[in-house]
Amino acid sequence: MLRLPLKLSGSFTFSGSGTPSDCPSPVSEVFSGFSVDSDASSSNTSTSSLFDASCTRHDRLGAWFLGPKAENIGFLKQFLNSVADETERARLAFQPDDPKFIGPEMQASTIFKNEMSELDIALKELVGALAEHSIPFWSPRYNAHMNGDTSLPGMLGYLAAALFNPNNVCTESSPLTSVIERDVGLQLCQMLGYDISNTESSKPWGHIVCGGSVANLESMWSARNMKFYPLSLACALEPGAPLDFIRDEFSIELCTGETKLLSQASAWELMNLKPETVFDIPERLQSDYAISAGALSSALSPYLIQTCGKEVLEQKFDMKPSKYFVGTTKHYSWPKGAAVTGIGSEHILDVPVDIDARMDISKLDEQLHQCLVTQTPVFAVVAVMGSTEHGAVDPIKGVVQLRTKYQALGLSFAIHADAAWGGYYASFLHEPDVPQPNGSIVPEQALSDYTRSQLEYLRFADSITIDPHKSGYIPYPAGGLCYRDGRMRYLVTWTNPNVYKDSDGTESMGVYGIEGR
Structure with missing residues (x-):
């Protein structure tokens, strides 16, 4: 996972006024509490000496996270207060003439106070236990798992939506968040390389699920x-x-x-x-x-x-059981998904990997040739774009080329990219060119030519799994599934999607996928 160099020795300084004039409330109120260490810039451990090469970039990133030392806790408190205020406003605005159910007299009662006291005690116990026993995923020192810190926008959006409790199973219960989910799905499609400017029925489509395992399962279901x-x-x-x-x-x-x-x-x-x-x-x-x-x-x-x-x-048609091909670095969700869909885990066939833990294309070629000779159908070939243990990227370009080769011979299959971890690195392909660091000690993480070329071939995959809760810095649980051709989602509906719409013609997201929500 790409790590941000946020853990520093020495003091954190701002270059400029502690209260920016263009910073509106509540942000300006938080800034006013910070002081500027005018001597810190001369220190070898100062922020400015580390970030000179790309100060603007790191200033921006610094505003996106709470920080490994909770440096932005003041901002978080202010934003949470804003969320609470807006929640209050929304509840007061609905049927404003209705009487209040919870009045001052109720709040002053002994029973009410006891309940609130119990909640206070239980909440402090829970948060205290979490603080003491949770893994410090937020620290750049921690690298044992894919987990990292969550972004402030992701954290605040998660908490804000929880207060309104929408259910995206249909737009009747989620008039705003269903639209947001649709738009986010298209944003993910675009980032991964799909052409969302396509206005035909084959336009790409994506949606949010609870995690990569469910996204992989849905892709198997569709295939x-x-x-x-x-x-x-x-x-x-x-x-x-x-x-x-x-x-x-x-x-x-x-x-x-x-x-x-x-x-x-x-x-x-x-x-x-x-x-x-x-x-x-x-x-x-x-x-x-x-x-x-x-x-x-x-x-x-x-x-x-x-x-x-x-x-x-x-x-009825005297056909052999179809097979699924995926590299030996596969996630455990693949045999599990095969069991759930009735494909059977024994029909998930491993493709050997090379010295770099990447799928060996020559071995896949041999296995596909055997399927052609024996007339054994192939559901799909899965390219892992960032394996769990190794971070290895399979040669999806070679998979695409093999499909073209075998289609000419009479064997066709779907291509799925399991980019649960690596999918967000496709965002690097959309970055404008920036000057090189020229000797700066600021860590710069560039994609290798190999990885870049494979990510560019994501656009040829029929479906892609991507996990916002991994490289997207979004709180758990958040996965995603994107289709190159949006019509593929119609294969998993139980209700005619043209009928399952709200009165305004808006398509409900919940009709597609395995989660009932």
């Missing part, structure tokens, strides 16, 4: 459903089935580029369609045959893997 969707459609096109009237007309492009009637394509060919080809199917059926989303959902429902299970479809 599994995508793999079997063409087989479900083939069932619906059989004679006597709901969509048999298009069985002699509806064609599909195979991953090799050949076009066939879907009803005449083999099960192997149908299980190896390109992701975008699968996502196009509902739109094509609606535009070419006027089959609405609701009608299609009803027609396919009995045949979908979510209804009948994968074993039924595998047996």
Whole structure:
């Protein structure tokens, strides 16, 4: 994890007035309590001597965190007071003519005071225990885990939202925070390299989950459903089935580029369609045959893997169990997710790693070739972008190139990037050029050419896991899942997403994903 050089010996100084004239209340009120050590600048341990090379950058970063010595505690208190004041204002503004439920007489009662006293004692015990027994993740001296300090914006946003307790399962219960979640999802997509300027239905989409394990699980769920969707459609096109009237007309492009009637394509060919080809199917059926989303959902429902299970479809079409490939540095959530989705942990196949703990592309090539020869379908290949133990970045560029190679031979699969830890380093790709430090002792962390090239290939992954509670300095729990093609999220809905909207047409976030909230 990128660490900030915040732990210093000597005094912390400000270069300038202790009360900036352009600093509004309450910030100016906090600044007024600080004094300036005019002699500190000459000290070898002063902040200014350390930060001369990039003073503006470190001044900015210093305002983002509480600090390893709680240097910004005054600001935190002021901001928390502002949050409390706004919470009070919101409650007073709603039905202002209603009488108060908790009046002065109640607050003056012995029972009320006893309850508040018990709360005070319990809270002090809890916070005291946390202070004594928690791990000092906030310190630059601590490097045993991925955890780091949380940013002031993240901390304050978390606490502020908790006071209003929105539920993003639908916009009816979260009219503001659902919109925020949608926007944050797009921001993550953009940071990771997806083109959010795309206005088509294939526009990228992302959402927030409770952590990387759930994001990985949702990606498996989506990849599994995508793999079997063409087989479900083939069932619906059989004679006597709901969509048999298009069985002699509806064609599909195979991953090799050949076009066939879907009803005449083999099960192997149908299980190896390109992701975008699968996502196009509902739109094509609606535009070419006027089959609405609701009608299609009803027609396919009995045949979908979510209804009948994968074993039924595998047996009907005489297909071998599909495989998942991920490097041996994988997170434990992958076999766990395979168990939950019914894929089975034995079908999560390890790809050996090289001396740098990165996926060995030559070994993956051999494994994919074996799948092609034996006609064993592949759900997805997972590239780990920052492994838990080593921080290693898998060669996702090579994975993308292998997919192109094997699609020409008839084998296609999804690509997922497990960037729970490393995803935020894609933000480095968007930084403007800055002068080099020229001998400064301020630590500068640059991306290697290899890592940079792999992060640039994130945009080709079909889905990406990213954890704001790791490299994003956001409080636990906060994970995220982004789709290159937003239509992939429709594969995991239980309700028609075009129907599950509020009266104003706003799409609810909770219909997508595994969390019911």
